Amino acid sequence: MGLAHIYRSATLKEAVPEATLNKISWVKDKVFHTYYQINPDDRYTVTSCTNEWLV
Structure with a gap:
C-alpha cells in the first residue's frame, strides 16, 4: 500500500516540516x-x- 508507506516514512523522521505534515495528514483519515x-x-x-506497513 503506497499511502501507508509514504505516511510511515514521513512521520518516522524526527524533524518533519509542518508543510509536509499538512500534505500527508489526509492519508490517515483516508485509511x-x-x-x-x-x-x-x-x-x-x-x-x-x-x-504490514505501519506496525
Missing part, C-alpha cells in the same frame, strides 16, 4: 474511512496493510 466500510473485505485489506 480509517476505508476501514469502517460495510464490506468485510475492505476491513481485512486495511488491517492487513496496517499490520
Whole structure:
C-alpha cells in the first residue's frame, strides 16, 4: 500500500516540516474511512496493510 508507506516514512523522521505534515495528514483519515466500510473485505485489506506497513 503506497499511502501507508509514504505516511510511515514521513512521520518516522524526527524533524518533519509542518508543510509536509499538512500534505500527508489526509492519508490517515483516508485509511480509517476505508476501514469502517460495510464490506468485510475492505476491513481485512486495511488491517492487513496496517499490520504490514505501519506496525
